[in-house]
Amino acid sequence: MSGVAKNAVLDVRGLSAGWGPLRVIHDLDLTVFAGERIGLVGLNGHGKSTLFQAIAGLTGWQRGSILLNGFEVGRTRSQGPGRYTHQIVRRGLALIPQGDEIFHGLTVEEHLDSGAYTRRAWKERATRKLKILHIFPPLTKLMATPVGRLSGGERRMVAIGRGLMADADLFLVDEPSLGLAPKIGKSVVDALMAVELGSSAMVIAEQNLGLLEGRVDRIIGMHAGKLKGEASASKSLMGGHR
Numbered sequence: 001m002s003g004v005a006k007n008a009v010l011d012v013r014g015l016s017a018g019w020g021p022l023r024v025i026h027d028l029d030l031t032v033f034a035g036e037r038i039g040l041v042g043l044n045g046h047g048k049s050t051l052f053q054a055i056a057g058l059t060g061w062q063r064g065s066i067l068l069n070g071f072e073v074g075r076t077r078s079q080g081p082g083r084y085t086h087q088i089v090r091r092g093l094a095l096i097p098q099g100d101e102i103f104h105g106l107t108v109e110e111h112l113d114s115g116a117y118t119r120r121a122w123k124e125r126a127t128r129k130l131k132i133l134h135i136f137p138p139l140t141k142l143m144a145t146p147v148g149r150l151s152g153g154e155r156r157m158v159a160i161g162r163g164l165m166a167d168a169d170l171f172l173v174d175e176p177s178l179g180l181a182p183k184i185g186k187s188v189v190d191a192l193m194a195v196e197l198g199s200s201a202m203v204i205a206e207q208n209l210g211l212l213e214g215r216v217d218r219i220i221g222m223h224a225g226k227l228k229g230e231a232s233a234s235k236s237l238m239g240g241h242r
């Protein structure tokens, strides 16, 4: 293999990971470059979430190399989740997990603020919130509303918006449309397409290829814990229609 490209935000080599006796990820390689928006498409249970959790250091066990901004964050580990996750987050990772990890009693604005957890993001939180509201306009009038009163689609916007508040270089978004009515799910994915990445990168896991087709820079299939190469549905090949 050639060396790591200079602008690789993420470079995964020989990653295997799983839960207890279950091996979910099999010797996987993946490189994500700055500015890229990637679709990770695969059916339920084929390891998309486990791959994201491995990058965040949250699987039951894992081995192999994971370079985040050139720093090794992989480490062989097998003693319970979460041991290094805060360090990985400080290196530039934002994981937006499946479902809505929200606190019903907190307002929309409190959720967004809670996503600005680095010193720089906190300082810039007013500007960052404006950007989130630009991406998710329905949240504008709901800033003071406790999220327990919101609809499923609005809650998903809050959960994703909170993740996007981070000063991160790599955003991993796990099944943003899951459980939402098709129209709402599409509008949430549309919003993710509108995020200006600059030198950061985004990987969106989805079961529904149609939501990403022609709209991301690359689509990578995932099957039985392995990546299946790239589908011919990248933005450039499809003419970048919206």
Ligand SMILES: Nc1ncnc2c1ncn2[C@@H]1O[C@H](COP(=O)(O)OP(=O)(O)OP(=O)(O)O)[C@@H](O)[C@H]1O
Pocket: 019, 022, 024, 042, 043, 044, 045, 046, 047, 048, 049, 050, 051, 098, 175
């Ligand atoms: N926390 C966990 N503990 C034990 N097994 C798990 C855990 N999370 C996932 N698994 C198992 O790992 C396998 C891969 O699941 P994973 O959630 O990574 O797939 P996925 O492609 O993201 O699908 P989904 O859309 O359901 O999240 C499944 O067999 C699942 O049961």
